[in-house]
Amino acid sequence: MKSIYLDHAASSPVHPEVAEEMMRVMTSQYGNASSVHSYGREAKRKVSGSRDEIAALLGCFPDELVFTAGGTESDNLAIFGTLEGLGLQGKHVITSAIEHHAVLHTCEELEKRGCEVTYVPVDSEGRVSVEEIARAIQGNTVLITIMFGNNEVGTVQPIREIGELAHSKGILFHTDAVQALGSEFISCKEFPVDLWSFSAHKINGPQGIGALVVKRGTPLSPRLFGGLQEKKRRAGTENMAGIAGFAKAVQLAVQGLDERRAHYIKLRETLIEGLRHEIGQDAFVVNGHPEFYMPQILNISFPEISTETLLMNLDMEGIAAASGSACTSGSLEISHVLQAMKLSENVLRSAIRFSFGLGNTTQEMEYTAQKIGTILKRLRK
Numbered sequence: 001m002k003s004i005y006l007d008h009a010a011s012s013p014v015h016p017e018v019a020e021e022m023m024r025v026m027t028s029q030y031g032n033a034s035s036v037h038s039y040g041r042e043a044k045r046k047v048s049g050s051r052d053e054i055a056a057l058l059g060c061f062p063d064e065l066v067f068t069a070g071g072t073e074s075d076n077l078a079i080f081g082t083l084e085g086l087g088l089q090g091k092h093v094i095t096s097a098i099e100h101h102a103v104l105h106t107c108e109e110l111e112k113r114g115c116e117v118t119y120v121p122v123d124s125e126g127r128v129s130v131e132e133i134a135r136a137i138q139g140n141t142v143l144i145t146i147m148f149g150n151n152e153v154g155t156v157q158p159i160r161e162i163g164e165l166a167h168s169k170g171i172l173f174h175t176d177a178v179q180a181l182g183s184e185f186i187s188c189k190e191f192p193v194d195l196w197s198f199s200a201h202k203i204n205g206p207q208g209i210g211a212l213v214v215k216r217g218t219p220l221s222p223r224l225f226g227g228l229q230e231k232k233r234r235a236g237t238e239n240m241a242g243i244a245g246f247a248k249a250v251q252l253a254v255q256g257l258d259e260r261r262a263h264y265i266k267l268r269e270t271l272i273e274g275l276r277h278e279i280g281q282d283a284f285v286v287n288g289h290p291e292f293y294m295p296q297i298l299n300i301s302f303p304e305i306s307t308e309t310l311l312m313n314l315d316m317e318g319i320a321a322a323s324g325s326a327c328t329s330g331s332l333e334i335s336h337v338l339q340a341m342k343l344s345e346n347v348l349r350s351a352i353r354f355s356f357g358l359g360n361t362t363q364e365m366e367y368t369a370q371k372i373g374t375i376l377k378r379l380r381k
């Protein structure tokens, strides 16, 4: 049986060059970057080299980069780190209804601690409106946090416009760019954004490492206390191998951006074309935005069949897809993203997320379309 992985938005395989780099660091550069001996100095050089490399690729200053344990920690640090310094009580935050749970649940926690949060809605294509955000701004609004590109339907948000609006009102702006890196053009200095979250394992890097980019001058209180690492913004011995692997993954993602996008677009078109051929245009609907979308994420509803039935049948054919985000797919809850898009009941209950990676081929897309055709035919009987 074939084995086809179409869940790269949940996690992606480590690129061989990343693994090789990590192996080298784990076995030969194992010092603690805070130690004063030669091993420590060597480790410190390595961390600082990786930091310089990532900063250059992301378009920020090296001292703006805070290494974290991944996207979730970066989101938490961005939100709590700014709010706590400003005093939580009576402050107002604006976010959207379709954020990753790392942002949504953090905002819910803020509410428990005396903050006010507005969750702006999205349209049926998953996009927030800048006017809606403008209307939500109050005198006590201190932070706007809106993701760059959505992990379930791929919709890309008007980040530049939101950032300009925020800054015109003296409000900080954070974006979760975990899914956008390696798919969209990212330059921290070219966008009016104060805080950016990134994660390595969505771009063929290792799990458990990521970064928060904090623009110079942005107030940020630490969440972890201990050593003086990351300029006191995130205590803890540096994840040396993770950082080195992350640097390699960012390099591959940023330098190979055009080829990656072209590859994803080809896969996407092949799968959609294959489905048209196998089951007909009327048997499925693509969820998301027709213009502003990340090509590696393709969310499709097959209204005749429930999400869990199709996922299970695909899994039996060796094809791994998802119902939504990894966190919600364990349970069979309906995705908060699709719900916020106010899709009809049978579209909500039949949505599948296919997310592509470097190793996928157009043949795999044709095969997947064929298998979906077979499954649908079998179930119709």
Ligand SMILES: *Cc1c(COP(=O)(O)O)cnc(C)c1O
Binding pocket: 009, 010, 069, 070, 071, 072, 073, 075, 100, 102, 147, 149, 150, 151, 176, 178, 179, 199, 200, 201, 202, 208, 209, 210
């Ligand atoms: C995966 C993901 C995260 C969480 O990142 P981790 O490194 O897994 O903690 C946050 N935001 C988005 C949009 C994601 O896709």
